[in-house]
Amino acid sequence: MSATAAATTTAGYLARRAAQKEKVRILYRRALKDTLNWAVHRHLFYQDASELRERFESNKHVEDLDTVDRLIADAEASYNKWRHPDPYIVPWAPGGSKFTRNPTPPSGIEIIYDYGREDND
Amino acid sequence: MAMRAAILRHIRLPARAQTLAGPRSREWSLPGSSASRSMSSHGDDHLTKEEVVERVLAVVKSFPKVDPATVSPDVHFQNDLGLDSLDNVEIVMALEEEFKLEIPDLEADKIDSCRLAIEYIYNHPMAG
Numbered sequence: 001m002s003a004t005a006a007a008t009t010t011a012g013y014l015a016r017r018a019a020q021k022e023k024v025r026i027l028y029r030r031a032l033k034d035t036l037n038w039a040v041h042r043h044l045f046y047q048d049a050s051e052l053r054e055r056f057e058s059n060k061h062v063e064d065l066d067t068v069d070r071l072i073a074d075a076e077a078s079y080n081k082w083r084h085p086d087p088y089i090v091p092w093a094p095g096g097s098k099f100t101r102n103p104t105p106p107s108g109i110e111i112i113y114d115y116g117r118e119d120n121d
Numbered sequence: 122m123a124m125r126a127a128i129l130r131h132i133r134l135p136a137r138a139q140t141l142a143g144p145r146s147r148e149w150s151l152p153g154s155s156a157s158r159s160m161s162s163h164g165d166d167h168l169t170k171e172e173v174v175e176r177v178l179a180v181v182k183s184f185p186k187v188d189p190a191t192v193s194p195d196v197h198f199q200n201d202l203g204l205d206s207l208d209n210v211e212i213v214m215a216l217e218e219e220f221k222l223e224i225p226d227l228e229a230d231k232i233d234s235c236r237l238a239i240e241y242i243y244n245h246p247m248a249g
Binding site for chain 1: 206207209210211213214221222223226227229230247
């Protein structure tokens with residue numbers, strides 16, 4: 001037991017914990033967006049979001065690193081299974097409908113607005 | 122060329138003189154100049170800092186786990202408001218929806234306080 005107690009605050013342990021926490025946050029973010037994709041109506045979304053939050057909260061106090069890793073892997077697998085085929089992406093973002101629709105023209109090209117005026121005008 | 126311009130000016134002058142009694146209260150600039158596009162809504166897309174601050178604070182105050190009286194532009198979500206890291210994620214998502222932004226995952230992870238959120242949104246070119 002003392003070996004595990006000594007191992008709780010080493011730098012490697014903390015680094016792993018921090019990495020796991022970041023993975024959990026990113027996973028929660030993606031799962032929440034996915035929930036919004038599936039449940040478009042707001043009241044349904046709030047219910048599903050509460051359930052999702054419950055699932056995350058129930059595993060909040062797990063201390064063992066390997067268990068946490070396994071839980072994260074399982075959660076990511078279930079997220080990949082439930083991903084929406086046509087997610088809502090903001091139009092100008094990559095994957096959205098307006099992405100690269102009107103790219104800025106290359107520099108050095110200038111359009112002369114003379115509205116068809118001819119030289120003998 | 123100069124004669125043409127002079128003729129045009131002469132021809133167009135009576136029209137300008139007649140509008141003194143009209144309902145128009147603004148002098149048009151030189152005819153032929155397209156510098157004033159009065160009805161164009163181009164370029165008013167940039168949010169002012171006060172607007173950004175106001176909207177960000179409104180979003181944070183409407184979060185059910187937050188006490189609205191403690192919210193200020195400098196507040197830190199986890200330290201000052203006592204929120205969870207998952208609550209942080211939820212607030213960032215709410216800000217994304219409010220400003221119609223798409224924040225990449227790693228950037229969104231770093232938004233930890235109101236100050237950071239305001240800076241990020243204000244400097245984002247596509248904030249709506």
